[in-house]
Amino acid sequence: xxxxxxxxxxxxxxxxxxxxxxxxxxxxxxxxxxxxxxxxxxxxxxxxxxxxxxxxxxxxxxxxxxxxxxxxxxxxxxxxxxxxxxxxxxxxxxxxxxxxxxxxxxxxxxxxxxxxxxxxxxxxxxxxxxxxxxxxxxxxxxxxxxxxxxxxxxxxxxxxxxxxxxxxxxxxxxxxxxxxxxxxxxxxxxxxxxxxxxxxxxxxxxxxxxxxxxxxxxxxxxxxxxxxxxxxxxxxxxxxxxxxxxxxxxxxxxxxxxxxxxxxxxxxxxxxxxxxxxxxxxxxxxxxxxxxxxxxxxxxxxxxxxxxxxxxx
Amino acid sequence: xxxxxxxxxxxxxxxxxxxxxxxxxxxxxxxxxxxxxxxxxxxxxxxxxxxxxxxxxxxxxxxxxxxxxxxxxxxxxxxxxxxxxxxxxxxxxxxxxxxxxxxxxxxxxxxxxxxxxxxxxxxxxxxxxxxxxxxxxxxxxxxxxxxxxxxxxxxxxxxxxxxxxxxxxxxxxxxxxxxxxxxxxxxxxxxxxxxxxxxxxxxxxxxxxxxxxxxxxxxxxxxxxxxxxxxxxxxxxxxxxxxxxxxxxxxxxxxxxxxxxxxxxxxxxxxxxxxxxxxxxxxxxxxxxxxxxxxxxxxxxxxxxxxxx
Numbered sequence: 001x002x003x004x005x006x007x008x009x010x011x012x013x014x015x016x017x018x019x020x021x022x023x024x025x026x027x028x029x030x031x032x033x034x035x036x037x038x039x040x041x042x043x044x045x046x047x048x049x050x051x052x053x054x055x056x057x058x059x060x061x062x063x064x065x066x067x068x069x070x071x072x073x074x075x076x077x078x079x080x081x082x083x084x085x086x087x088x089x090x091x092x093x094x095x096x097x098x099x100x101x102x103x104x105x106x107x108x109x110x111x112x113x114x115x116x117x118x119x120x121x122x123x124x125x126x127x128x129x130x131x132x133x134x135x136x137x138x139x140x141x142x143x144x145x146x147x148x149x150x151x152x153x154x155x156x157x158x159x160x161x162x163x164x165x166x167x168x169x170x171x172x173x174x175x176x177x178x179x180x181x182x183x184x185x186x187x188x189x190x191x192x193x194x195x196x197x198x199x200x201x202x203x204x205x206x207x208x209x210x211x212x213x214x215x216x217x218x219x220x221x222x223x224x225x226x227x228x229x230x231x232x233x234x235x236x237x238x239x240x241x242x243x244x245x246x247x248x249x250x251x252x253x254x255x256x257x258x259x260x261x262x263x264x265x266x267x268x269x270x271x272x273x274x275x276x277x278x279x280x281x282x283x284x285x286x287x288x289x290x291x292x293x294x295x296x297x298x299x300x301x302x303x304x305x306x307x308x309x310x311x312x313x
Numbered sequence: 314x315x316x317x318x319x320x321x322x323x324x325x326x327x328x329x330x331x332x333x334x335x336x337x338x339x340x341x342x343x344x345x346x347x348x349x350x351x352x353x354x355x356x357x358x359x360x361x362x363x364x365x366x367x368x369x370x371x372x373x374x375x376x377x378x379x380x381x382x383x384x385x386x387x388x389x390x391x392x393x394x395x396x397x398x399x400x401x402x403x404x405x406x407x408x409x410x411x412x413x414x415x416x417x418x419x420x421x422x423x424x425x426x427x428x429x430x431x432x433x434x435x436x437x438x439x440x441x442x443x444x445x446x447x448x449x450x451x452x453x454x455x456x457x458x459x460x461x462x463x464x465x466x467x468x469x470x471x472x473x474x475x476x477x478x479x480x481x482x483x484x485x486x487x488x489x490x491x492x493x494x495x496x497x498x499x500x501x502x503x504x505x506x507x508x509x510x511x512x513x514x515x516x517x518x519x520x521x522x523x524x525x526x527x528x529x530x531x532x533x534x535x536x537x538x539x540x541x542x543x544x545x546x547x548x549x550x551x552x553x554x555x556x557x558x559x560x561x562x563x564x565x566x567x568x569x570x571x572x573x574x575x576x577x578x579x580x581x582x583x584x585x586x587x588x589x590x591x592x593x594x595x596x597x598x599x600x601x602x603x604x605x606x607x608x609x610x611x612x613x614x615x616x617x618x619x620x621x622x
Contacts, residue, residue: 034443035448038432053465053469126357132601144370158381
């Protein structure tokens with residue numbers, strides 16, 4: 001690929017230190033200038049800002065960052081705050097349910113779509129369009145549908161089903177599931193498309209072999225095709241997972257954390273303390289915790305996908 | 314399903330006469346098929362229901378909404394709510410409707426899309442054809458960084474943009490969108506350029522063409538499909554953004570999503586659901602149009618970004 005560059009370097013062989021300088025700065029100069037935005041982004045934003053955030057999470061920063069180091073104080077205070085603990089619990093509940101339901105429903109829909117059905121592209125268009133929408137739009141539509149007096153509940157009660165109850169937005173115990181319904185509405189179609197692509201990539205010969213062996217279709221899907229789709233599955237899990245940790249817009253639009261603090265999430269906590277709470281140290285400690293969570297999800301995946309290639313069969 | 318029949322039917326050995334060939338046509342309405350389509354249709358109802366409710370509500374009048382039937386079609390179709398949502402709905406501060414937000418979103422989306430795609434294209438090209446020491450490492454960190462929650466970068470970026478003197482302006486939002494669009498777009502372009510025949514690049518080098526000349530005269534003309542994919546990805550992504558707009562744009566530059574949320578969630582007085590729904594549709598309209606016009610390319614765009622990323 002870069003042979004040409006190597007040849008140029010050999011032709012202009014300069015001795016010692018000047019050669020190092022030449023290699024570092026002058027060779028492929030335009031390429032280096034062109035890649036400067038990427039290099040800057042990586043160094044300043046992805047590395048620099050991360051370090052900045054982690055460092056200042058150990059300080060007593062209030063309205064503005066300051067350098068007074070206080071050890072783990074911010075973290076101790078963080079985990080002593082009811083609002084944060086509720087946020088974390090919510091995220092765990094929402095996250096595990098969202099992961100399970102998105103994958104299950106997405107897979108079932110993908111299998112159904114894989115049965116050589118008619119109007120496949122129409123079905124796909126309908127299932128995927130919510131994915132093109134903003135979380136704010138999704139949140140507001142579902143807020144209206146779940147409006148207790150005039151939404152679905154009111155409508156069905158007016159129609160004569162007087163015991164029908166669907167007041168999840170006002171019910172601290174159920175509000176998370178309201179967010180789940182809206183989140184699934186937006187995200188399931190995308191997972192379905194991913195998994196359908198995975199199903200289609202399975203060799204037709206596998207299906208023929210399974211059919212000859214008389215294995216029922218559902219069995220083939222569960223025991224043969226599903227394990228073969230490992231790559232797509234893992235990717236879906238990572239994507240859904242990193243989306244869950246970021247969960248913010250949807251909650252802001254649908255419930256704004258309410259009723260009370262019963263649907264708060266970590267990302268909202270960070271925003272709150274950073275821009276209106278005037279407690280930067282808390283906000284940065286909370287975002288560092290989010291960072292740690294994502295690292296726990298992504299590092300094993302990155303290792304499996306790119307690191308231990310030799311051992312992968 | 315009943316696949317075994319297809320096995321016996323295939324492969325006509327002799328060409329003697331007008332024997333029908335190919336698999337035996339299957340009846341369309343077998344019981345499993347009926348269940349299959351029923352499930353799919355129910356799924357579609359779930360997916361379409363909110364869209365229907367949005368549209369129907371936006372064309373009603375408030376008295377009719379208070380009657381309490383979200384399924385019903387409007388007794389009298391009226392575009393009143395749409396006009397109000399566009400021109401005079403209140404966001405808590407001003408009562409100019411969504412139109413300023415719409416134009417702000419345009420002012421944010423157009424330059425952010427162009428800048429981010431251009432930079433990513435150059436990045437991808439440099440990564441494939443002009444590798445330098447550490448380029449792959451930078452790329453790996455870039456991809457890895459795309460998984461880190463934005464909250465981690467939020468405050469440092471506020472500091473940086475403030476130091477640059479652009480905090481609270483359109484430039485800050487454009488910068489932030491360019492930064493966070495970079496990982497996925499660079500990946501897209503890198504994979505695309507890597508799939509092009511390397512001989513083209515080498516031939517151009519032998520002929521003495523330099524970095525930019527090869528990029529503009531050889532690479533760009535060949536990468537139209539991937540540009541379309543990147544465009545779809547960025548237009549929908551940036552239009553739908555809420556967080557960056559709320560933090561970096563400044564009050565007078567709030568994008569449509571932020572203004573929409575303000576109209577619905579922080580308006581005083583009796584809520585006007587028909588106006589809210591009209592405003593919601595208006596905000597979703599641009600990405601929806603992009604989605605329906607681009608069709609299969611949208612799927613390819615999001616999947617290409619996702620599967621590799």
